[in-house]
Amino acid sequence: MTTGTGTGTGTGTDTARGGWRLAPARLRRLGRRAVAMEAAGWRSIGRAVFRRPTVPRGASAHRYDGPIRSVLVVFLVLSAVEIPMVDLLTHRWPAVRFPLLVLGIWGATAMLGMLCGYLTRPHAVGPDGIIVRNGGEVEVVLPWDDVASVARRRRALAGARPTSLTGPDDDRILNLVVQDATDIDIQLERPTAIRLPNGPATVTQVRIAVDDGAAFLDAVRRHIP
Known part of the structure; x- marks a missing residue:
């Protein structure tokens, strides 16, 4: 009984320490992801301009x-309209006004x-x-x-993330979802x-959403060997 108790306590402590060690790594990953998202947004704006x-x-x-x-x-329009409204409502309180303006501008830019x-x-x-x-x-x-085959098939994926992996490890599927659905199986x-x-x-498979599935398949037929 003593041995069992000692082992249990040690395992709990080790687990807690492991969790603390993982926390900084997780924060670093989140930080890198945030920076990557911000950079991608600015690159996209530049390409649009x-x-x-x-x-x-x-x-x-x-x-x-x-x-x-x-x-x-x-x-995007609502975010843009919100900025001058915040400026007007908080004009008398600079300590509140400037942080809210920065946050509003950042939100509109991100959108x-x-x-x-x-x-x-x-x-x-x-x-x-295919890209x-x-x-x-x-x-x-x-x-x-x-690429083995490309087929048009609409799949409803309610609640799925925009980018998600499903299926067993030896048969993973990449889902690039828009509005809870995909339209093309690759x-x-x-x-x-x-x-x-x-x-x-x-x-082993990629499922994507497209606005015009027929045009996508026509393009595949023109180029696929």
């Missing part, structure tokens, strides 16, 4: 933000960066393969040699290593 969407030469662009585009525009990410980084289908994206952060290049020839914002992953 100079009208330079990231579509390779000879490839066709395929939008996927249709279901959420109007929502993003509404939120603009998100919208520009969708506008300037569409999916692309070209001679070298699938999700806003300013996710970009996965799939050469034709890695089956790969073999387990393929990809890089995501949270780290590398190996997948």
Whole structure:
């Protein structure tokens, strides 16, 4: 009994210490992710200003933000309107006014960066393969040699994150979801290593959302060997 108690106490202490050791690492990952998101937003704004969407030469662009585009525009307008209102209401209290203005401007800029990410980084289908994206952060290049088949199939994924992995470890699926759904299934020839914002992953299938599934499949037929 004494041995059991001692072992239990030690395990609990070790677990607690392990949790404390993991906390700084988790914070560093979150910090790097926040910086990456901020940088992606500014790059997307720059591309929108100079009208330079990231579509390779000879490839066709395929939008996927249709279901959420109007929502993003509404939120962007509301964020922009909110800034002068906050300035007017808090003009007498600089200690409150300036932090709120900075926060409001940052929020509007972040929303603009998100919208520009969708506008300037569409999916692309070209001679070298398929490039699938999700806003300013996710970009996965799939050469034709890695693509087994492409099929149009709408899947409802209620509550799914915009970028998520599902399935067992030996048959992982990357889901790039817009408005709780995907429209295109891309089956790969073999387990393929990809890089995501949270780290590398190996997948056997990629499911994406597109605004015009028929046009996407037509482009695939033109280019697939």
